[in-house]
Amino acid sequence: MQEPIITLLTDFGERDPYAGAMKGVILSICPNAKIIDLSHNIQRHNINEGAFFLFSVTKYYPKNTIHLVVIDPGVGSERKSLIIQTENYFFMGPDNGVLSLAATNDAVKKVIEINNPDYFLTPISDTFHGRDIFAPVAAHLANNEPLEKFGPSNQNWIQIKFPEVQINETEIRAEIIHIDRFGNLITNISRTLFQKTHGLQKKSIDLIINAQKLNIPLCSSYNQVKLGEILGIFGSTEFLEISKNQASAADALNSHVHDRILVKIS
Amino acid sequence: MQEPIITLLTDFGERDPYAGAMKGVILSICPNAKIIDLSHNIQRHNINEGAFFLFSVTKYYPKNTIHLVVIDPGVGSERKSLIIQTENYFFMGPDNGVLSLAATNDAVKKVIEINNPDYFLTPISDTFHGRDIFAPVAAHLANNEPLEKFGPSNQNWIQIKFPEVQINETEIRAEIIHIDRFGNLITNISRTLFQKTHGLQKKSIDLIINAQKLNIPLCSSYNQVKLGEILGIFGSTEFLEISKNQASAADALNSHVHDRILVKIS
Amino acid sequence: MQEPIITLLTDFGERDPYAGAMKGVILSICPNAKIIDLSHNIQRHNINEGAFFLFSVTKYYPKNTIHLVVIDPGVGSERKSLIIQTENYFFMGPDNGVLSLAATNDAVKKVIEINNPDYFLTPISDTFHGRDIFAPVAAHLANNEPLEKFGPSNQNWIQIKFPEVQINETEIRAEIIHIDRFGNLITNISRTLFQKTHGLQKKSIDLIINAQKLNIPLCSSYNQVKLGEILGIFGSTEFLEISKNQASAADALNSHVHDRILVKIS
Structure with missing residues (x-):
């Protein structure tokens, strides 16, 4: 068995x-x-x-x-x-x-x-x-x-949700929900949401994080940028991640869980 | 099998x-x-x-x-x-x-x-x-x-003991034998010993730890005090623990393993 | 099964x-x-x-x-x-x-x-x-x-090697390849190599590590020296280790992985 x-x-x-x-x-x-x-x-x-x-x-x-x-x-x-x-x-x-x-x-x-x-x-x-x-x-x-x-059935149980993104005509207001051991910043922007707001063909992202304006390439693997460069990527959980090739984006951007991130829609 | x-x-x-x-x-x-x-x-x-x-x-x-x-x-x-x-x-x-x-x-x-x-x-x-x-x-x-x-039978092996408490008419002299990840201070005062010296009905404890005199409630669960308050509780190993509701008693009291703790008998 | x-x-x-x-x-x-x-x-x-x-x-x-x-x-x-x-x-x-x-x-x-x-x-x-x-x-x-x-057979794969020791008439130039939790300094000098250069009867080693000249006993167990003394020993991986009895050789010698170590041949 x-x-x-x-x-x-x-x-x-x-x-x-x-x-x-x-x-x-x-x-x-x-x-x-x-x-x-x-x-x-x-x-x-x-x-x-x-x-x-x-x-x-x-x-x-x-x-x-x-x-x-x-x-x-x-x-x-x-x-x-x-x-x-x-x-x-x-x-x-x-x-x-x-x-x-x-x-x-x-x-x-x-x-x-x-x-x-x-x-x-x-x-x-x-x-x-x-x-x-x-x-x-x-x-x-x-x-x-x-x-x-x-025990008995109970329908009244506590549910939490991912912090929800806010979307207006010009930007997605999101946040960092997890930072992993490699320093990847995992946001609450799902691939599905991003494709609705940005389409399927987007090659780069404009974003503001910790008062830093960045334009970073949107990649499908880390090595599409040089060592040490910042990139955006939909990671293994299908959320947008801000990463640094073979280094820590969290260190580079001085970021923490719950930090806000603004992604421009253009 | x-x-x-x-x-x-x-x-x-x-x-x-x-x-x-x-x-x-x-x-x-x-x-x-x-x-x-x-x-x-x-x-x-x-x-x-x-x-x-x-x-x-x-x-x-x-x-x-x-x-x-x-x-x-x-x-x-x-x-x-x-x-x-x-x-x-x-x-x-x-x-x-x-x-x-x-x-x-x-x-x-x-x-x-x-x-x-x-x-x-x-x-x-x-x-x-x-x-x-x-x-x-x-x-x-x-x-x-x-x-x-x-190998052969051997009766001559090394035994250690919990550090023993000392009891006189007015106090139990005990010590902290473990501090867990949550900052709970686990003492060497067993529930059995405490009930002998203090009876079954005790609602609070007077103690001295790191030169700090405390009077803390003796609880059966953390949430019987407010968030951040210190309490005494017989923990999962049946020893008296000094805890802080949803915070670290070790940090609050600057305590370490082997620190002495005096519990008044009254 | x-x-x-x-x-x-x-x-x-x-x-x-x-x-x-x-x-x-x-x-x-x-x-x-x-x-x-x-x-x-x-x-x-x-x-x-x-x-x-x-x-x-x-x-x-x-x-x-x-x-x-x-x-x-x-x-x-x-x-x-x-x-x-x-x-x-x-x-x-x-x-x-x-x-x-x-x-x-x-x-x-x-x-x-x-x-x-x-x-x-x-x-x-x-x-x-x-x-x-x-x-x-x-x-x-x-x-x-x-x-x-x-998948297909492939003969063209990447191999790394232990950093190789360099040997001349007077010394072995080696390095620290790992430091364990106990502070043991594991070198790339194998027992086999050492026995070729030093024979089987060696009782002590002269070495230079971090600009410190040491003469340390070569032991077969930690307790052959007093508590806190430095020794050489062929450890569980059959490489020469620099250890300190019940303490950290890494702390004592301020050593790190990749540090060079010179072992005199005499």
Whole structure:
């Protein structure tokens, strides 16, 4: 039989025992689970960063993968614990929006509020639901326990959205939603949107970022410019990225997540 | 047949080839081993940090899990190499105390000094017993090789203890044994001890930490105080933690591991 | 049936979604693959560091392991994508030399240039061949798809070498090729070379590093010197290392990768 896959995405870091404890709980209940570490290095409590990460990754996984996210600044409060069943996956985590970009990108079929203590570790702590609630429930779900056993259906869950671009006749007002290890600036301008405003034939972009006016070529690969030159490119997540060939655009432009970027329409 | 689980806990970091070499050795001998990374980011040579990590995690694993720890400042010296069989697990690593908190927390049944070179890689290095001794022995153990094959029984092994609290009529003198990524200060005051000295109904704590006198509420979840307020809480390891709701108590109180903390009894 | 092993070595870091996406692609095509993380923390675009890491590790893996490396500053350029079949393994990655130290250390049998789009994800990005080309091809290879299906044989691939030592009558001019987390300085002087120039009985070494003249003992384990003393030792990769017992030689000697080191012959 196929081993069920459970992916883990947390803000626990690599030096604390929290992720290791969750893996033990999962394997104690579902010994044949295939546990895949997505990352434990999301900035602590950064729900937006986690939501974007999850959105970028989960669609590449096989059907029925359980994606478990523990970025949970509200642990122990009244915030709910969710299982979101989508067309292809199960997303589990706290009801703070961290699951929503990925889940709504697949088709949401059912949302369950986890509240059945039969599936929790005992005693249950008020500081670590990742270990005491989410890990055991994920493992029981991987064991094919029916979704309905874990709690009632709930339609009132928190959804966050990508920051929306604003478009007028002369410009797109966008922002940087992620900066990766290579210093690529990932914006919230999708390829689809850009093609609507700029057509398919655009060879360069005029933009303003951090009060710097730039005219940069729009490329389909980094090496279409010389080493160290700035370019625009639709990256692996299909968003417009501002990059520097084999160097860091973030360093060159002194840019940070949430910085505004204006792209001229002409 | 169930895949045997081998967990790895080391101070090798993420950029050196040492952990990757150990995984290869294990899989060459026991191809169906399920290798679980606990952490490779223990501070280099920090036996206490490793011992606390192991103590916090291993009890969540299924019976017969092999927990392999390589934090080994004395590699190549006369320090022994151990397998400690407990009620539920096998703990393997250098005889420097790193295994002792976790092993004695389960019931120790037998301690073996590894000395049978039939199970070692050849040639054996004097700088990397993780790869040349511990990894192959763990893999053979996972293959159900009898424990006695690896070496003789040995009762004379090194045990470390949590730093002990001192209690007099007016205060508990304790210390910070770990600070996690969220800045929670984990003390060596167990819930059991605290309930003996303070009873079950305590709603707040008077304490002195870094020459700062604090009166903080004793909560069962972070959100019982406002954002940014300091609180006391028995955390996921059942020790008293000094925390700050959605922020770092370590930053706020300028605290470090081994700092003293005085808790008033009143 | 044995689960096929695919190891991953990248410069993606731990906070971006790239490695997680590759794992999903692999598991979607080859659900029983055993994915082993070697490291995702190679310095970005550092082909030499990746090549040395791969060389140090891969020989410990079982026969038929697929070693997939994505350190790929030239992604989207004309650089080729390779599968190198050696006596025991398959090495996959960009044709920039990163595979060459490890591959030539095993016996190279066949080199394939990957160019069959039937095995690629669609649409294929120009910025992330790790996800769109290498991951799916590795998974199909793990499914026993014949090597020839992925593209034509190609003998013209890029090989890098360890920086070569220069030897004259009085000294070996060498360099530091890696510094590990413990501050050990790993040189390019192999045990074999040293034994040719210095014989088997040498008890100490005269060397110059960063304008500092040192006479240090040549040991077979760290603890043959006192705590904090500098020593020479042939480490786990069989190269001469300059180490400090339970401390960092790199800090003590203010050394960096590529620093020159002169070893006197006398």
